[in-house]
Amino acid sequence: MAWTLxxxxxxxxxxxxxxxxxxxxxxxxxxxxxxxxLAHLEDALRAGETAEAALREWGxxxxxxxxxxxxxxxxxxxxxxxxxxxxxxxxxxxxVFEEGEWGRSGMAIVLPLMFTLLRGFFxxxxxxxxxxxxxxxxxxxxxxxxxxxxxxxxxxxLAAWLLSGWSSLVMLLGLTLWQxxxxxxxxxxxxxxxxxxxxWLWRLxxxxxxxxxxxxxxx
Numbered sequence: 001m002a003w004t005l006x007x008x009x010x011x012x013x014x015x016x017x018x019x020x021x022x023x024x025x026x027x028x029x030x031x032x033x034x035x036x037x038l039a040h041l042e043d044a045l046r047a048g049e050t051a052e053a054a055l056r057e058w059g060x061x062x063x064x065x066x067x068x069x070x071x072x073x074x075x076x077x078x079x080x081x082x083x084x085x086x087x088x089x090x091x092x093x094x095x096v097f098e099e100g101e102w103g104r105s106g107m108a109i110v111l112p113l114m115f116t117l118l119r120g121f122f123x124x125x126x127x128x129x130x131x132x133x134x135x136x137x138x139x140x141x142x143x144x145x146x147x148x149x150x151x152x153x154x155x156x157x158l159a160a161w162l163l164s165g166w167s168s169l170v171m172l173l174g175l176t177l178w179q180x181x182x183x184x185x186x187x188x189x190x191x192x193x194x195x196x197x198x199x200w201l202w203r204l205x206x207x208x209x210x211x212x213x214x215x216x217x218x219x
Contacts, residue, residue: 012055014041020061021068029072077210082160085147095143096136138168157207166200 018037022030037058044054058064073081085091122130142163145151151159161167173193 011052012061014038014051014055017055017058017061021058021064023065024074024076025068026073026075026078029068029074033068033072071213073210073214077213080206081210081214082146082156082207084150084152084156085143087147091147092140092143095139134168134172135165138163138165154208154211157211158204161204161207164203166196166203170196170200 014037018034021037022033025033041051041054044057045051085095142160145159145163146156170193173196177190177193
């Protein structure tokens with residue numbers, strides 16, 4: 001049977017180094033970094049250097065990967081970078097039905113919590129209708145604002161953040177504590193508001209950080 005694993009003493013190859021160094025990077029960033037390093041390697045070989053010498057100049061691939069992930073878009077960053085919408089039925093469908101406000105796992109936690117908050121103001125049937133209205137109205141308004149005004153840059157980041165499910169949850173929780181402070185108690189209510197508020201602000205910071213990172217890579 002053929003042994004497919006490399007022996008422990010096998011030297012690092014440029015291709016293996018690049019595979020480690022570009023791990024988790026977005027395809028565009030990984031392609032650009034590969035091209036730059038392979039061009040450097042070609043120049044070094046043409047000048048009489050060895051591939052091992054070039055690899056020593058490149059340094060540790062894991063350290064390089066950490067630096068590249070901080071400076072370039074990763075696959076996760078690219079998923080969170082909002083592309084905007086077209087002013088069309090397909091654009092509305094993307095905003096309302098295909099973009100998860102909290103992710104599949106988060107929906108199981110957040111939607112029941114929002115329903116509980118709404119029940120403090122309405123009967124159960126009206127609370128369900130209100131929850132559905134929020135679930136449709138917020139992304140629809142986001143779609144109209146981003147697509148209709150053709151927002152881009154920081155404006156798009158802010159619009160996507162303000163008109164998100166997290167914004168609805170934080171505002172609804174704050175309204176509940178203001179109108180019915182006895183329902184949750186000071187410690188529990190303020191604790192929930194603090195946790196969700198921090199997560200809400202963290203999403204804004206993350207969106208702006210990814211936007212700046214993407215801007216620095218624009219040629």
